[in-house]
Amino acid sequence: MADxxxxxxxRFVNTVYGEDKIGMEVETDGITSWQLMYALTRALQYELGITGLSNNFGPTTLSRLESAWPSIGFGDTPANVTMIIQSALYAKGYDGSGINGIYDERTADAVALMKARMGVGGAYPGSDLVPKVxxxxxxxxxxxxxxxxSETICDIQRWLNGRYVKRRDFFIMPCDGHYSRTVATAMIYAVQYELGMADGVATGWFGPKxxxxxxxxxxAVGSTGNWVRLFSAALCFTKRSTTFTETYGPSTAEAVRAFQRFVALDETGRADASTWASLLVSFGDQTRKGAGCDGVTKITNARAATLESEGIExxxxxxxxxGSxxxxxxxxPGELETIAANGLRxxxxxxxxxxxVGDFSYDAGVRAALSAIEWAKRHGFKNGTTIYFAVDYDAVDWEVTEHIIPHFKGVHGTVGENSSYNVGIYGARNVCQRVSDQGYAVTSFVSDMSAGFSGNIGYPLPRNxxxxxxVTKTIGSGDGRIEIDVNIVSGRDRGQNSFAPALDTSGLDTDFxxxxxxxxxxxxxxxxxxxGVPETGGDGWTDDDWATIGGNSTTDAFDDVLSMDWLFTDLARLLRLRKALVQAPVLWELRKWNVLDKVADEEVKAGRRDDSSTGWGxxxxxxxxxxxxxxxxxGIINGDRLTEDDRRDVWNRLHDDPMYNITTAAYLTIFNAYQTNVPRPGLNxxxxxxxxxxxxxxxxxxGAQKYGRELxxxxxxxxxxxxxxxxx
Incomplete structure (x- = not known):
C-alpha cells in the first residue's frame, strides 16, 4: 500500500541526488523497498565523500561515518544527512518529521523508539543516532x-543486540521474531564472545576452537546466567522450547533430552559441547562417530574392514x-556382494x-526417475529400497518452489507408477523438508556438512x-585407506543387506x-x-489451413520424436519392448495432425463434447x-484404477503433457496386444x-487395418x- x-x-533522493550523483533513481510509488534503501545508502556515501558508491553499507562507509559524525542528534549535522535519516525513518514506518532537514524532537523520538525496539537503548542511551544504528x-x-x-524470538534478538552490539564485528540484527542466517551467525559470535575471544578472533564461524x-x-539443572540464556535461546530457535531463561530447570532438561533423542545424541539432558554444536551449526560436533557414510570409492574387503573398525554399518x-x-x-561389479559379505548395508x-537450478524441472525429474529405476534393478536393489535423489547445491526458497518441488513431483510420480522403490532426497535442510512436506520424499539424506548453505542456516533438521x-575424513591405511563422508544415522532407513540378481539389459534399446x-x-x-504422405500438407489440410494454423511437416514430427528419444528409450527398456513400436504411431499422429483435430480439441475445452483424440499420440x-x-x-504399473470421473483430468494431461501422452502410448501398445489376442510385445x-x-x-x-499396413x-x-x- 502506497504511503x-x-x-x-x-522524490527527495531522486531530486537531491538522482542518476547524476549516486548513479540511480527510484520509482516514486510510495512503497518501501530495498531500492530506496540502496539509494539512501549511496546518498550517505556521497555526503561522506566516498567516490566508489555501492548498495552495500560496508566497512568503508562505517569508518567514514564514525569519523565524520560519531553521534548525530541536535547539532550541526548537514541538512541533507538529516533528510537521509528522516527519509529512512519513514521507509521503516517511523515519523521522519516531514523530511525537513532538522534533527528535531520528532526525529529524536523516532530514533529513540527504534533503538528501544532494536534492544540497544541501554547500549546507546538517548536519542542520538550512532553509526551502527x-x-x-x-x-x-x-x-x-x-x-x-515469535515474540520469544524477538525478545532473544533484542537481548543479543543489546548485549553484544558494541563488539566490533557484531551488527544490529532484525527483531522480527524469525530465526535466520543473520541470527544464527549472531549466536555464534555471542558464544565466542562469552568464551573470551577478542575482536578479530571471533569470526561467527563454528570451528574447533x-x-x-x-x-x-x-x-545442567541448577545452572544460571548468560550461558543458560544463550543455550535456552538456541533451544527456542530450534523450536524445542519456548522459554528464554537464565535458569536451567527440569523443563529445560526435558527439552534437551527430546532434542538429543531427535538428533541422535546421548540423552543426558545436559548442555554438553556436542549438544551446543548441534544447536548452533548444521554439522554439529564433527568429532562424532557416525554409523553411516557415503563415498565415491569402491568398497573392497580391506576398505570394508576399515569401515567396520570405525563403527560404520x-x-x-x-x-x-x-564420469572419468x-x-x-x-x-x-561385485561390490554389493562384498558389502553384504562383510556385514555392511x-x-x-x-x-x-x-x-x-537449471538441472531441475518436472521433465528432468521424470527422466531421472526412469533412469534410477533401471540402475537400481541392474544392481539388484530389492523392492522397498529408498533411492536418494540429489539436490547438490544451495537452492534458495524460490528455486525450491519453482524448480525443485516440480522436479520431485516428476520423480515421485514416476517412481511410484513404475516401481516398488521409495523416493528419498539428498539436500540442504530447507530443501529436504519442503519436498518432504509435499509428500514427494519419505526420508531425507541431509547435506549438513555444507554449513554455509542458506538452506541449512536457520533451519532445523528435517523431521524425516x-x-x-x-564431515569428510580419510580413515584406514594401505589397501584399507578410504575417504568418506561421515553420516549420523537416525534408523529411519537401514539400507539393504541382500540383493536380487542383477537385471539383464542385453539387447535393450539405447539412446539414438x-x-x-x-x-x-x-x-x-x-x-x-x-x-502418399508428403513432407507438408496432405489429408485434411488446405493451403489456407496450413498457412494460418500450421501443421507438422515430416521433419517436424521426426525431430519432435527425436527430442523425446530419452523417454521412448527409457519406457522401452522398462517395459522390455522395442521403442519403435511406440515411436511409429506417435510420429504418424504428429505428422497427420490437422485442423479437424484442432477443432475437436477446442470442442472438448469448451465443454461441447466429452472426449477427443488429443496430444502427440x-x-x-x-x-x-x-x-x-x-x-x-x-501389475505392469502401480496406481489406483481410473474411472469415468477421471476422464476430463486424463484428457487434460494427454493434451498438455507430452510425457504423459507418450507414456500412455507405451501402455497402449501392451493393452492393444491383449485386445488383438497376440502375445505381449517384447524384444523379438x-x-x-x-x-x-x-x-x-x-x-x-x-481403416485400422490400413493404418497397420502403413505403420x-x-x-x-x-x-x-x-x-x-x-x-x-
Missing part, C-alpha cells in the same frame, strides 16, 4: 514481530556413473549433475531425516545415435512419400483409462504381431536405425 511520506522520501536504519529489517513471528571452548561450559553408494574423473563413484544415491552428513539423424530422416521421408481419454487400468490390473515380437498391435491403435475396422513400414524404418544405435 505519501515514503513517496516524498523517494544508522547502518541498521538503512535496511529493510523490522524491529517488531512480523509475519506470524569454539567446540573445545564449549567443553568447559556444560550446563551403512554405506551410501551411487547407482549411476560419475570419478571411475569408482558408481557401484562396481547399502543405501543407493542417484545423481547426474544436479548442481544448478535418515542420514545426516557432517544422433549422427544417424539425417540418414534416418531421409528414409522416413521417402517411405511416407511412397504411401492422438489418444482418447477413455482409451487411456482402459489402457492404464489394464496395466494396473496386470514378429512383424505380423507388431502390425496387428499397430492396427489396433486406430481401432478395429478396415509397419514406418516401424521397420525406425527399428532399423534403433538397431544400428544399439549395436554401435
Amino acid at each position: 505519501e511520506m515514503v513517496r516524498r522520501a523517494q 544508522f547502518k541498521a536504519l538503512l535496511t529493510m529489517d523490522a524491529y517488531v514481530v512480523v509475519n506470524n513471528g 569454539t567446540l573445545n571452548g564449549l567443553k568447559d561450559h556444560t550446563l 551403512i554405506v551410501g553408494r551411487y547407482l549411476n556413473p560419475g 574423473a570419478l571411475p569408482e563413484k558408481q557401484i562396481q 547399502c543405501f543407493p544415491i542417484y545423481q547426474t549433475w544436479n548442481r544448478a 531425516w535418515a542420514f545426516d552428513q557432517i 545415435d544422433t549422427s544417424l539423424r539425417s540418414t534416418a530422416l531421409d528414409e522416413v521421408q521417402r517411405y511416407l512419400e511412397e504411401i 492422438q489418444i482418447f481419454a477413455w482409451v487411456a483409462i482402459a489402457a492404464r487400468n489394464y496395466c494396473i490390473d496386470k 515380437t514378429s512383424d505380423s504381431d507388431t502390425q496387428e498391435i499397430l492396427a489396433r491403435y486406430n481401432g478395429v475396422d478396415e 509397419i513400414g514406418l516401424y521397420q524404418v525406425l527399428e532399423r536405425y534403433n538397431r544400428i544405435s544399439r549395436t554401435n
Whole structure:
C-alpha cells in the first residue's frame, strides 16, 4: 500500500541526488523497498565523500561515518544527512518529521523508539543516532514481530543486540521474531564472545576452537546466567522450547533430552559441547562417530574392514556413473556382494549433475526417475529400497518452489507408477523438508556438512531425516585407506543387506545415435512419400489451413520424436519392448495432425463434447483409462484404477503433457496386444504381431487395418536405425 511520506522520501533522493550523483533513481510509488534503501545508502556515501558508491553499507562507509559524525542528534549535522535519516525513518514506518532537514524532537523520538525496539537503548542511551544504528536504519529489517513471528524470538534478538552490539564485528540484527542466517551467525559470535575471544578472533564461524571452548561450559539443572540464556535461546530457535531463561530447570532438561533423542545424541539432558554444536551449526560436533557414510570409492574387503573398525554399518553408494574423473563413484561389479559379505548395508544415491537450478524441472525429474529405476534393478536393489535423489547445491526458497518441488513431483510420480522403490532426497535442510512436506520424499539424506548453505542456516533438521552428513575424513591405511563422508544415522532407513540378481539389459534399446539423424530422416521421408504422405500438407489440410494454423511437416514430427528419444528409450527398456513400436504411431499422429483435430480439441475445452483424440499420440481419454487400468490390473504399473470421473483430468494431461501422452502410448501398445489376442510385445515380437498391435491403435475396422499396413513400414524404418544405435 502506497504511503505519501515514503513517496516524498523517494522524490527527495531522486531530486537531491538522482542518476547524476549516486548513479540511480527510484520509482516514486510510495512503497518501501530495498531500492530506496540502496539509494539512501549511496546518498550517505556521497555526503561522506566516498567516490566508489555501492548498495552495500560496508566497512568503508562505517569508518567514514564514525569519523565524520560519531553521534548525530541536535547539532550541526548537514541538512541533507538529516533528510537521509528522516527519509529512512519513514521507509521503516517511523515519523521522519516531514523530511525537513532538522534533527528535531520528532526525529529524536523516532530514533529513540527504534533503538528501544532494536534492544540497544541501554547500549546507546538517548536519542542520538550512532553509526551502527544508522547502518541498521538503512535496511529493510523490522524491529517488531512480523509475519506470524515469535515474540520469544524477538525478545532473544533484542537481548543479543543489546548485549553484544558494541563488539566490533557484531551488527544490529532484525527483531522480527524469525530465526535466520543473520541470527544464527549472531549466536555464534555471542558464544565466542562469552568464551573470551577478542575482536578479530571471533569470526561467527563454528570451528574447533569454539567446540573445545564449549567443553568447559556444560550446563545442567541448577545452572544460571548468560550461558543458560544463550543455550535456552538456541533451544527456542530450534523450536524445542519456548522459554528464554537464565535458569536451567527440569523443563529445560526435558527439552534437551527430546532434542538429543531427535538428533541422535546421548540423552543426558545436559548442555554438553556436542549438544551446543548441534544447536548452533548444521554439522554439529564433527568429532562424532557416525554409523553411516557415503563415498565415491569402491568398497573392497580391506576398505570394508576399515569401515567396520570405525563403527560404520551403512554405506551410501551411487547407482549411476560419475564420469572419468570419478571411475569408482558408481557401484562396481561385485561390490554389493562384498558389502553384504562383510556385514555392511547399502543405501543407493542417484545423481547426474544436479548442481544448478537449471538441472531441475518436472521433465528432468521424470527422466531421472526412469533412469534410477533401471540402475537400481541392474544392481539388484530389492523392492522397498529408498533411492536418494540429489539436490547438490544451495537452492534458495524460490528455486525450491519453482524448480525443485516440480522436479520431485516428476520423480515421485514416476517412481511410484513404475516401481516398488521409495523416493528419498539428498539436500540442504530447507530443501529436504519442503519436498518432504509435499509428500514427494519419505526420508531425507541431509547435506549438513555444507554449513554455509542458506538452506541449512536457520533451519532445523528435517523431521524425516535418515542420514545426516557432517564431515569428510580419510580413515584406514594401505589397501584399507578410504575417504568418506561421515553420516549420523537416525534408523529411519537401514539400507539393504541382500540383493536380487542383477537385471539383464542385453539387447535393450539405447539412446539414438544422433549422427544417424539425417540418414534416418531421409528414409522416413521417402517411405511416407511412397504411401502418399508428403513432407507438408496432405489429408485434411488446405493451403489456407496450413498457412494460418500450421501443421507438422515430416521433419517436424521426426525431430519432435527425436527430442523425446530419452523417454521412448527409457519406457522401452522398462517395459522390455522395442521403442519403435511406440515411436511409429506417435510420429504418424504428429505428422497427420490437422485442423479437424484442432477443432475437436477446442470442442472438448469448451465443454461441447466429452472426449477427443488429443496430444502427440492422438489418444482418447477413455482409451487411456482402459489402457492404464489394464496395466494396473496386470501389475505392469502401480496406481489406483481410473474411472469415468477421471476422464476430463486424463484428457487434460494427454493434451498438455507430452510425457504423459507418450507414456500412455507405451501402455497402449501392451493393452492393444491383449485386445488383438497376440502375445505381449517384447524384444523379438514378429512383424505380423507388431502390425496387428499397430492396427489396433486406430481401432478395429478396415481403416485400422490400413493404418497397420502403413505403420509397419514406418516401424521397420525406425527399428532399423534403433538397431544400428544399439549395436554401435
